Amino acid sequence: MTSIDDLPIRDDLRGLSPYGAPQKHVKIALNVNENTHPIPEAVARSIVEALAASILTVNRYPDREFTELRDSLARYLGHGLTRDNVWAANGSNEVLQQILQAFGGPGRSVLAFPPTYSMHSILAASTGTRWIAGERDEEFGISPETAVRWITDTAPDIVFFCSPNNPTGTPLSLETIRAAYDATDGVVVVDEAYAEFAPDGEPTALTLLDGRPRLIVSRTMSKAFAFAGARVGYMASDPAVADAMRLVRLPYHLSTLTQAAAIAALAHTREMLAMVDDIKAQRDRLLVELPKLGYIVHESWANFVLFGGVADPNAVFEALLEHDIIVRDLAIPNHLRVTAGTEAETSAFLQALGEITALGDIGSFGPLGRIDS
Numbered sequence: 001m002t003s004i005d006d007l008p009i010r011d012d013l014r015g016l017s018p019y020g021a022p023q024k025h026v027k028i029a030l031n032v033n034e035n036t037h038p039i040p041e042a043v044a045r046s047i048v049e050a051l052a053a054s055i056l057t058v059n060r061y062p063d064r065e066f067t068e069l070r071d072s073l074a075r076y077l078g079h080g081l082t083r084d085n086v087w088a089a090n091g092s093n094e095v096l097q098q099i100l101q102a103f104g105g106p107g108r109s110v111l112a113f114p115p116t117y118s119m120h121s122i123l124a125a126s127t128g129t130r131w132i133a134g135e136r137d138e139e140f141g142i143s144p145e146t147a148v149r150w151i152t153d154t155a156p157d158i159v160f161f162c163s164p165n166n167p168t169g170t171p172l173s174l175e176t177i178r179a180a181y182d183a184t185d186g187v188v189v190v191d192e193a194y195a196e197f198a199p200d201g202e203p204t205a206l207t208l209l210d211g212r213p214r215l216i217v218s219r220t221m222s223k224a225f226a227f228a229g230a231r232v233g234y235m236a237s238d239p240a241v242a243d244a245m246r247l248v249r250l251p252y253h254l255s256t257l258t259q260a261a262a263i264a265a266l267a268h269t270r271e272m273l274a275m276v277d278d279i280k281a282q283r284d285r286l287l288v289e290l291p292k293l294g295y296i297v298h299e300s301w302a303n304f305v306l307f308g309g310v311a312d313p314n315a316v317f318e319a320l321l322e323h324d325i326i327v328r329d330l331a332i333p334n335h336l337r338v339t340a341g342t343e344a345e346t347s348a349f350l351q352a353l354g355e356i357t358a359l360g361d362i363g364s365f366g367p368l369g370r371i372d373s
């Protein structure tokens with residue numbers, strides 16, 4: 001059988017692994033931070049009507065500039081942004097790839113701070129951009145001083161932040177972003193995939209865009225908007241950055257159907273985001289309940305919780321699978337990550353983890369010790 005190694009593949013891709021979150025058919029999927037609430041039926045109908053109308057035009061190429069979608073996204077983001085400040089693609093992963101294509105590539109580098117979103121390093125590799133792994137402070141934070149020190153020492157062409165960070169949930173201060181921007185001539189990217197799950201009233205990096213043409217804030221409809229399967233991500237920036245994206249994107253990259261679905265969904269923003277408060281409540285419940293089982297939790301502003309004190313993460317992962325529940329093992333020692341699901345899903349997870357923990361050995365060895373049942 002032929003393997004990749006038998007092919008004349010690029011040397012820098014040899015031996016790499018693809019993105020690999022397992023896609024298993026289980027009843028309760030809490031492994032890839034999806035919004036586990038389906039979109040409301042009435043909104044679904046409205047989206048289908050928009051799709052029905054748009055399919056009659058698919059003999060023609062889509063609007064290459066997706067103007068109406070950019071208008072909708074700008075309206076959603078607010079902060080005085082207009083369509084010229086907005087760019088979109090098939091998921092924010094594609095936006096991030098386009099950023100690396102335009103500002104990274106062979107001979108260039110990107111600085112990031114692991115543990116962070118695994119796609120950041122995979123996209124760096126696929127675009128031939130050298131990956132520089134910075135180090136975080138205590139509790140996964142990044143102080144302005146730490147960011148500036150890494151930027152000064154490594155002179156990257158691109159700095160990637162993730163706020164709040166996946167997989168840790170850690171928020172990032174605007175001071176750190178400001179300091180990083182001032183310390184580099186490169187572009188600074190803030191991946192705000194989970195921004196909608198932050199505490200009410202917390203400012204986002206969107207507030208820093210004015211006067212900072214090298215700052216890019218990337219967002220997605222995959223998480224809060226419950227639109228992961230539709231593949232719509234976007235970014236806000238100076239209009240010149242969007243012009244740079246036009247140099248690397250494939251023509252007509254956003255299909256007529258994708259544009260229609262996203263515009264229709266954004267017309268129902270309030271209903272689409274109605275579950276965000278519920279999800280935040282379930283996340284906060286995880287933050288309270290996991291320590292009672294002896295686990296250590298890390299502050300999270302996202303729709304998931306990273307928890308430590310797991311004696312044998314792989315064994316707990318497998319034991320949860322036997323309960324028809326999947327979580328994420330990111331190979332962070334003694335840690336697992338769980339997405340906040342519906343109330344019923346979160347209850348089922350906590351119940352199953354409690355039973356697994358009570359069996360001893362593989363569960364918690366946290367400060368409260370094991371639960372004796």
Ligand SMILES: *Cc1c(COP(=O)(O)O)cnc(C)c1O
Binds near residue numbers: 091162166191220
């Ligand atoms: C889930 C996630 C995304 C979303 O990617 P899409 O391609 O928009 O689905 C982006 N960034 C981070 C950090 C994520 O966790």
